[in-house]
Amino acid sequence: MISSAGTDEHPPLTVIEVRVLGSLLEKEVTTPDNYPLSLNALVAACNQTTSREPVMRLGEDEVTHAAVALRRRALLRQIQPVGSRVTKYEHRLGETMELSRRELAVLGVLLLRGPQTPGELYTRTARLEPFEDHADLERVLEALMARTPEPLVARLPRRPGQKELRYAHLMSGEPQADAPGTADEEPPAPTRRAGADGDRVATLERTVEELRAEVAALRADLDAFRAQFQ
Incomplete structure (x- = not known):
């Protein structure tokens, strides 16, 4: 079992390792035809700009280093399909940490x-x-918080001005406190129309990013196929 808080042997995951794991978890479900994923x-x-907070700009070397770690x-598997020169990557969170599909989705x-509220999740x-x-969903959160020997999720203190509690993963150790000046600031409530438009735009942006990821995976596989005849 991997300790969520980290040990001397297995320190907490870095932000890049967290991003790699989360991306593999997502793409396993949203782009199953292209999973496991090539490096590209x-x-x-x-590096998607939607469904990512914060947005990152990682290079191949950074992602490869995180994948090796x-x-x-035992949180990731590197494979090379028969007849292909392309190395592909898949997560092993489900089997290594004995997590259900529902727990994997939340995590x-x-x-x-x-960190997010139950409504956002x-x-x-x-x-x-x-x-x-x-x-x-909250029952799954409770199960992740009650895991032994180490919980995978924690409930964060309520922020001033906010009604809902937030939850955070513990794969990188204890969650960091909010930056000074941000906890007390409550963003203005959007109008119903603006909220609806924002939801539609977010959905379209997410679809575009997923299509881009699929195209990148297909391009990498095509390049590897061509390389076999050169």
Whole structure:
């Protein structure tokens, strides 16, 4: 079992390792035809501008280094399909940490987007693993917090001015406190129309990013196929 808080042998995951794991968890469900991911596709997934907080600009070397570290901890598998020269990557969180699809969906969204409220998680996990209602999702959160010997999720203190509690993953150790000046600031409530438009734009942007990741994976596989005849 991998300790979520980290040990001398296995320190907490870095932000890049977290992004790699979260991206693999997501793409396993959203782009199954291209999973496991080639390095190019994995880099593209890590660098998406939607469904990622914060947005990153990682290079192949950084992603490869993170993949090697995750493989040493049995959280990632590196494979080379028969007849292909392309190395591909898949996560092993489910088998290594004995997590269900529902737990993987919640953990994956937390890895990709940081601390979130149950309402945010309910909306964002819908494309990975649907939940019946908020109470159903919160039961999964409770199970992740109650795991032994180490919990994988923690409930954060309520921020001033906010009604809902937030939850964070513990794969990188204890969550960092909010930066000074941000906790007390409550963003203005959007109008109903603006919220609806924002949801549609976010959906379109997410679709575009997923298509880009698929194209990147297909291009990498095509290049590898061509290389076999050169």
